[in-house]
Amino acid sequence: MHSSADDIRKLLAAKTWAFVGLTDTPYRTVYQMAAFLQRNGVKIVPVNPRAEAVLGEEGHTSVPPGVDVVGIYRRSQFVGPHVDEAIEAGASGVWTPLDVVDEEAAGRAVDAGLTVVMDHCPKIEWPAYGPTA
Known part of the structure; x- marks a missing residue:
């Protein structure tokens, strides 16, 4: 249903990412992913x-x-409202x-026309699917 190679490639090519849960705590994964994408030319928007x-x-x-x-x-049980x-x-x-998956929320997103990638890491996927790959 989602998280295909084409979906990953499409989202990694996006120019602006909002990061829900992003705070100024460098050891958290969200901070590291936002910083990584920012270093690769993506505009980031912190949401906290x-x-x-x-x-x-x-x-x-x-x-x-x-x-x-x-x-x-955020944890899987908090994905839906975001x-x-x-949307x-x-x-x-x-x-x-x-490890963050909410199939019901993914279905709503797909029904609304959004591309969905769940249970993947941008930094891991970047070498194969990033815009410079």
Whole structure:
């Protein structure tokens, strides 16, 4: 249903990613993935409860309009509402990291026309599917 090579390639080529759960804590996976994509030319948009600025980018309390991909770095049981935010914001895709899966939310996203990649790591996929691959 999702996470095909074409889906991964499409999302990794996106220019703007909102990262749900991104705070200024360098040892967290979400920070490392946002920093990695930023170093590779992707504009990042931090989304966290305090609207904290991270990696030099203005923070938001919810997914703002104008982002291409919403990376949801929360546990599986919290993915659904953020997928709904991505749909409402007009994003073209959602991505969840390794071991984070919500098939019901993925179905809603696909039904709304979004590309879905779940249970994958952008940094792992980049060498094979990133824009420079």
